[in-house]
Amino acid sequence: MSGTTLKTESLPAARSAKTVNPFWYKIRRNPLTLLGLFLLLLILLLSIFAPLISPYEPTKINIPERFAQPSADHWFGTDEVGRDIFTRILYGARLSLGVGVAVVVGAGVIGTIIGAVSGYFGGRIDQLIMRLMDIILAFPALVLAMAIAATLGPNLQNAMLAIAIIKIPVYVRLARAETLALREKLFVKAAVTFGIPSWRIIVRHIIPNALSPVIIQVTLDIGDAILLVATLGFLGLGAQPPTPEWGAMISIGWKYLLDYWWYPTFPGLALFLASCGFNLIGDGIRDILDPKANRS
Amino acid sequence: MLLEIHNLSVEFESMQDRVKALQAVSFSIDEGEIVGIVGESGSGKSVTALSILGLLEKNAHISTGSISYKGKNLLSLSKKDWQSLRGKEIGMVFQEPMTALHPTMRIGDQLAEVIHRHRSISYKEAYRQAVASLAEVQINDPELVARKYPFELSGGMRQRVVIALAMSAPPDLLIADEPTTALDVTIQHEVLKLMQELAQKRGTSIMLITHDLGVVAQVCQRVVVMYAGEVVETGTTQEVLHSPCHPYTKALIGALPDLAEQGQPLLAIPGESPDLRNRPDGCVFAPRCSCSLPICREDHPVLEPAVSGSLTHQVSCWGRNQ
Numbered sequence: 156m157s158g159t160t161l162k163t164e165s166l167p168a169a170r171s172a173k174t175v176n177p178f179w180y181k182i183r184r185n186p187l188t189l190l191g192l193f194l195l196l197l198i199l200l201l202s203i204f205a206p207l208i209s210p211y212e213p214t215k216i217n218i219p220e221r222f223a224q225p226s227a228d229h230w231f232g233t234d235e236v237g238r239d240i241f242t243r244i245l246y247g248a249r250l251s252l253g254v255g256v257a258v259v260v261g262a263g264v265i266g267t268i269i270g271a272v273s274g275y276f277g278g279r280i281d282q283l284i285m286r287l288m289d290i291i292l293a294f295p296a297l298v299l300a301m302a303i304a305a306t307l308g309p310n311l312q313n314a315m316l317a318i319a320i321i322k323i324p325v326y327v328r329l330a331r332a333e334t335l336a337l338r339e340k341l342f343v344k345a346a347v348t349f350g351i352p353s354w355r356i357i358v359r360h361i362i363p364n365a366l367s368p369v370i371i372q373v374t375l376d377i378g379d380a381i382l383l384v385a386t387l388g389f390l391g392l393g394a395q396p397p398t399p400e401w402g403a404m405i406s407i408g409w410k411y412l413l414d415y416w417w418y419p420t421f422p423g424l425a426l427f428l429a430s431c432g433f434n435l436i437g438d439g440i441r442d443i444l445d446p447k448a449n450r451s
Numbered sequence: 452m453l454l455e456i457h458n459l460s461v462e463f464e465s466m467q468d469r470v471k472a473l474q475a476v477s478f479s480i481d482e483g484e485i486v487g488i489v490g491e492s493g494s495g496k497s498v499t500a501l502s503i504l505g506l507l508e509k510n511a512h513i514s515t516g517s518i519s520y521k522g523k524n525l526l527s528l529s530k531k532d533w534q535s536l537r538g539k540e541i542g543m544v545f546q547e548p549m550t551a552l553h554p555t556m557r558i559g560d561q562l563a564e565v566i567h568r569h570r571s572i573s574y575k576e577a578y579r580q581a582v583a584s585l586a587e588v589q590i591n592d593p594e595l596v597a598r599k600y601p602f603e604l605s606g607g608m609r610q611r612v613v614i615a616l617a618m619s620a621p622p623d624l625l626i627a628d629e630p631t632t633a634l635d636v637t638i639q640h641e642v643l644k645l646m647q648e649l650a651q652k653r654g655t656s657i658m659l660i661t662h663d664l665g666v667v668a669q670v671c672q673r674v675v676v677m678y679a680g681e682v683v684e685t686g687t688t689q690e691v692l693h694s695p696c697h698p699y700t701k702a703l704i705g706a707l708p709d710l711a712e713q714g715q716p717l718l719a720i721p722g723e724s725p726d727l728r729n730r731p732d733g734c735v736f737a738p739r740c741s742c743s744l745p746i747c748r749e750d751h752p753v754l755e756p757a758v759s760g761s762l763t764h765q766v767s768c769w770g771r772n773q
Contacts, residue, residue, distance in 0.1 A: 341550040348504055349565045349616060350538030359564065363555050 191435025202248035211239040213246040213399040232417040243399035255381035262319040266326025274334030288324035304392040314393035333365035371441045378433030455479040459516035485657040487667040490677035505533040542617035546629040548609035552601035559597025569620040607638035679735040686764030696757040696766040
């Protein structure tokens with residue numbers, strides 16, 4: 156009974172909205188995606204306008220005001236050398252977002268190209284590439300990232316590189332699977348008969364048509380990458396102090412948790428909200444771009 | 452001779468089987484000539500086309516024979532030489548105009564890409580020529596169509612675009628693999644006429660693969676009839692369609708539905724194509740032939756003049772003199 160009433164109610168609305176803008180309509184219909192979008196925009200705006208929002212500098216030491224409680228002056232309190240935690244979180248957001256997006260987009264681009272090449276040519280190249288990717292995937296992601304970062308030396312660039320390396324295989328597999336299907340499509344075969352060279356077929360004919368699962372994966376991975384950056388920072392293998400990085404802040408702050416609860420709590424909360432926001436958005440975009448997952 | 456295929460045999464190998472898709476196929480195409488390759492599904496028409504372009508699957512191999520194009524043996528070409536031959540010297544039009552175009556690239560860009568590849572001109576100039584080539588295949592408002600995506604065009608228009616693509620170099624040989632099968636009859640006629648005109652204007656030869664004898668009668672000068680990977684009869688269109696010699700050709704022509712004979716059941720050739728894994732020793736058509744002789748099942752016939760003295764009309768049949 157409830158099903159039929161729901162149907163009659165939602166049908167006309169669905170029709171009129173779908174003719175207007177299906178993309179926006181689908182986002183609006185999914186409250187969680189909307190929440191993710193809101194979180195993301197909030198973090199984005201806060202990080203962009205950080206200098207306007209906060210009068211403090213993220214690395215300026217101010218010993219007299221150390222471990223100040225959250226107040227009107229210091230919304231999230233201050234840390235062990237008197238730096239304003241709210242300010243550091245804002246600047247940390249710049250870093251986390253920037254690094255998260257850069258790493259995942261980088262891994263996505265490289266992985267897609269490798270995967271398309273692998274799938275298009277097949278044979279020995281394919282075997283070699285895919286076995287290499289299997290090796291990377293065989294390790295627990297975090298352990299491998301730690302190993303790479305530790306081997307290369309603990310700093311932010313190396314942490315980014317490490318995360319990119321562990322993210323690449325997923326994109327290789329996605330792009331390869333799409334390429335295998337596309338390679339058999341007539342328009343790709345036709346392009347071969349028109350004498351278009353292989354690299355151009357891969358770049359112009361295969362990759363643009365293989366992108367949609369990659370885009371979904373990118374949006375899903377950014378939240379994860381932000382977490383990984385923070386994890387490496389927390390373990391001392393990522394950004395080094397005094398860089399305002401969430402993971403590094405938590406890493407120092409958790410020792411003070413019992414006496415100064417606000418120190419690790421707020422960076423942790425920021426991290427939680429950011430990765431949550433990206434994951435919600437990622438899920439939403441997957442629902443929108445993937446017609447097979449379309450729940451009516 | 453522009454293209455000369457001599458004694459070409461192609462085998463496909465799988466884990467257990469060895470399929471002989473082509474068996475000693477020979478025919479030739481002259482400059483400016485339109486030759487029809489006729490035969491049912493699985494008769495080796497498309498395999499022949501792919502062999503000419505060097506695009507056979509990896510599990511196929513050419514066991515005997517030669518393909519010479521403008522006097523060069525294509526089978527001895529390096530991968531790179533073959534690559535530069537495709538599109539520039541030999542173009543191909545596919546059966547399915549719906550899927551032969553890049554779905555997410557604008558028509559103009561697709562054409563310009565191919566033109567840019569084959570002529571040493573700027574991309575901008577190539578795009579201008581792309582629009583001109585759309586006009587040449589009689590597409591109205593070519594500037595507008597150049598900015599469209601394939602899904603916005605009808606089947607007939609897409610096939611024109613595909614023809615424009617294949618002709619853009621322009622090639623000296625155009626292989627058209629059932630170019631009109633997916634189109635309805637009126638469009639079919641227009642597309643055929645268009646190909647014919649373009650070929651005439653540029654001196655392009657066409658190898659027209661089809662199973663439609665009507666199409667053959669309309670545009671081809673010569674016909675090659677294939678059955679089970681062999682050439683069974685060849686000759687001018689007039690000779691083959693009006694005085695067919697091979698029982699298979701006769702049966703094909705006989706199977707054409709006739710509008711005047713309303714209510715009559717459709718005629719079909721009894722039996723089915725032979726198993727290409729185990730070719731019979733004798734004539735491949737013998738098991739389905741209505742007038743097979745004892746020798747047909749024992750010895751393989753070869754192509755010989757159908758009527759004594761005829762240079763063009765050849766047939767591979769023991770019973771040709773009966």
